[in-house]
Amino acid sequence: xxxxxxxxxxxxxxxRSLVWWCLGIGLMIIITMLFYPSIREMTxxxxxxxxxxxxxxxxxxxxxxDITSPEGFxxxxxxxxxxxxxxxxxxxxxxxxxxxxxxxxxxxxxLLAHPLTRESxxxxxxxxxxxxxxxxxxxAWASLVIGAxxxxxxxxxxxxxxxxxxxxxxxxxxxxxxxLFGAAFGKRSLSIGITGALGIGGYLLNxxxxxxxxxxxxxxxxxxxxxxxxxxxxxxxxWSHMAVLLxxxxxxxxMAILSFRRxxxxxx
Amino acid sequence: xxxxxxxxxxxxxYGKNVAIQGINLDVMRGEIFGYLGPNGSGKTTTIRTLLDFxxxxxGVVSVLGLDSRADSAQIRKRIGYxxxxxxxxxxxxxxxxxxxxxxxxxxxxxxxxxxLAERFEANIDQPIRTLSRGNKQKIGLIQAxxxxxxxxxxxxxxxxxxxxxxxxxxxxxxxxxxxxATIFISSHIVPEIERLCSKVGIIRKGELVAVEEVEKxxxxxxxxxxxxxxxxxxxxxxxxLPGVIDVEVEGTAxxxxxxxxxxxxxxxxxxxxxxKIISDDGNLEEIFLDFYAG
Numbered sequence: 108x109x110x111x112x113x114x115x116x117x118x119x120x121x122x123r124s125l126v127w128w129c130l131g132i133g134l135m136i137i138i139t140m141l142f143y144p145s146i147r148e149m150t151x152x153x154x155x156x157x158x159x160x161x162x163x164x165x166x167x168x169x170x171x172x173d174i175t176s177p178e179g180f181x182x183x184x185x186x187x188x189x190x191x192x193x194x195x196x197x198x199x200x201x202x203x204x205x206x207x208x209x210x211x212x213x214x215x216x217x218l219l220a221h222p223l224t225r226e227s228x229x230x231x232x233x234x235x236x237x238x239x240x241x242x243x244x245x246x247a248w249a250s251l252v253i254g255a256x257x258x259x260x261x262x263x264x265x266x267x268x269x270x271x272x273x274x275x276x277x278x279x280x281x282x283x284x285x286x287l288f289g290a291a292f293g294k295r296s297l298s299i300g301i302t303g304a305l306g307i308g309g310y311l312l313n314x315x316x317x318x319x320x321x322x323x324x325x326x327x328x329x330x331x332x333x334x335x336x337x338x339x340x341x342x343x344x345x346w347s348h349m350a351v352l353l354x355x356x357x358x359x360x361x362m363a364i365l366s367f368r369r370x371x372x373x374x375x
Numbered sequence: 376x377x378x379x380x381x382x383x384x385x386x387x388x389y390g391k392n393v394a395i396q397g398i399n400l401d402v403m404r405g406e407i408f409g410y411l412g413p414n415g416s417g418k419t420t421t422i423r424t425l426l427d428f429x430x431x432x433x434g435v436v437s438v439l440g441l442d443s444r445a446d447s448a449q450i451r452k453r454i455g456y457x458x459x460x461x462x463x464x465x466x467x468x469x470x471x472x473x474x475x476x477x478x479x480x481x482x483x484x485x486x487x488x489x490x491l492a493e494r495f496e497a498n499i500d501q502p503i504r505t506l507s508r509g510n511k512q513k514i515g516l517i518q519a520x521x522x523x524x525x526x527x528x529x530x531x532x533x534x535x536x537x538x539x540x541x542x543x544x545x546x547x548x549x550x551x552x553x554x555x556a557t558i559f560i561s562s563h564i565v566p567e568i569e570r571l572c573s574k575v576g577i578i579r580k581g582e583l584v585a586v587e588e589v590e591k592x593x594x595x596x597x598x599x600x601x602x603x604x605x606x607x608x609x610x611x612x613x614x615x616l617p618g619v620i621d622v623e624v625e626g627t628a629x630x631x632x633x634x635x636x637x638x639x640x641x642x643x644x645x646x647x648x649x650x651k652i653i654s655d656d657g658n659l660e661e662i663f664l665d666f667y668a669g
Contacts, residue, residue, distance in 0.1 A: 109474070110474065110475045110478060112478060112479065113479075116475060120464075120466065213460065213461075213462030214463065216426075216428060216458045216462070217458060217461060217462060217463060217464075217515075217518075219426070219451070220426065220455075220518075220519075221476055221479045221480055222449070222451045222452035222479070222480065223448065223479060224447075224448045369430075371429040371430060372428040374419065374423070
């Protein structure tokens with residue numbers, strides 16, 4: 108394979124990790140989907156979820172009233188918690204290491220000894236991160252489609268694609284935050300720490316908001332709100348919500364360029 | 376002669392720490408310039424400013440007549456750089472890495488790359504993580520020379536190389552220089568600078584304390600001279616001579632250290648019958664140590 112530029116090289120670096128993540132996320136999705144036939148028959152489950160007796164449960168399965176429907180099942184078992192968690196972990200891992208990882212290893216000096224502008228390095232690495240998360244998303248979507256076909260679930264491929272797209276944007280949003288902190292400070296663990304905390308905070312804010320009254324107005328600062336509140340699986344994409352995530356992503360990339368081009372680089 | 380590297384009043388602070396201070400330096404086209412100083416004296420800081428990895432607190436740097444900050448990518452297109460303590464992409468093989476740079480630089484003479492690899496007996500088909508320190512350094516050297524740059528900047532280039540490869544490296548530097556390239560080498564190894572360089576800058580605690588041609592510097596060196604006469608002589612006769620220090624007399628032998636011209640000493644000695652003269656060459660190491668002692 109010809110590595111002609113930083114974009115391709117960055118993906119090449121991730122090739123093993125990409126394979127394992129695709130396999131892992133794919134298996135997790137398909138195995139979860141295999142449980143659908145047994146859940147489908149248990150309509151009494153809906154009554155349990157319908158009551159407000161156990162509000163904390165909603166933290167992990169969402170505000171679900173109908174777990175036996177295809178949308179209810181996929182949302183509660185996969186899309187509320189597990190799948191976005193995996194996107195986030197993957198994206199934060201790549202984003203935090205894009206610049207800071209190279210800087211800590213000392214390879215950034217080597218790379219920038221050649222005629223590349225810092226802007227070009229940022230743009231190519233940022234695009235590579237976007238591409239990698241989208242790649243995982245494609246596998247997740249394919250696994251959802253395959254899983255649905257196996258258990259004969261009535262759900263549109265395009266709706267699964269809409270929900271996946273929304274999840275990929277959520278992942279890239281957090282990947283972008285991690286990328287920015289890595290580019291601005293050159294420290295990978297700092298970037299993971301901050302972004303991880305923002306991820307947990309964003310998640311909790313979004314799920315607790317509807318339950319805890321005074322939090323409600325703040326849910327809109329959580330990226331998770333734009334990921335799931337419009338329920339893309341049931342309703343298709345809400346483009347105004349996607350636009351918010353896209354703007355945040357662009358902002359992170361832009362700020363990464365600004366902060367990276369003005370600072371000193373650390374020696375390995 | 377035009378100035379290939381021009382540093383004006385360069386200062387770099389890290390918080391309250393002064394890394395380098397008020398450095399003024401010109402490296403002329405065609406020179407092999409040695410930047411000599413102990414570890415932590417500010418050599419790497421200076422070099423990383425040339426490459427625009429770090430930005431000056433004060434001062435202006437230009438390389439090949441271009442501004443080190445605004446025109447950095449253009450500068451880096453025309454120079455070769457070997458970082459000190461080089462870190463390479465460990466997962467790649469040397470060949471993959473060099474091909475990657477070929478891609479970044481847009482088309483190199485690949486035959487020349489292979490020639491360099493053969494010359495240094497570099498193993499370019501094994502993953503870099505499996506290579507020893509010296510073998511990684513070879514890959515670093517190849518990438519610094521492979522595009523036939525106008526200026527090669529190297530930070531501690533012989534780090535990890537065995538003596539045979541050091542010689543090969545010296546030859547490569549001299550050949551490249553004969554073809555017109557300017558060479559800038561930082562090192563803490565005096566004999567290396569003495570062997571290679573036409574001019575040397577000595578840096579101490581972030582300040583440039585001397586910039587001089589190696590030959591001229593040697594003339595200023597402290598030399599140890601021993602005269603053996605046919606009969607015992609007195610110490611006083613020689614002690615007051617200009618430049619003479621540390622006079623010792625043992626029977627018919629006079630041992631002393633002299634700084635600068637030896638003329639007066641030789642003339643004083645010629646009053647006696649001289650049997651033997653032992654003189655060491657002024658060597659840079661002593662000058663270097665002298666600068667650091669003082």
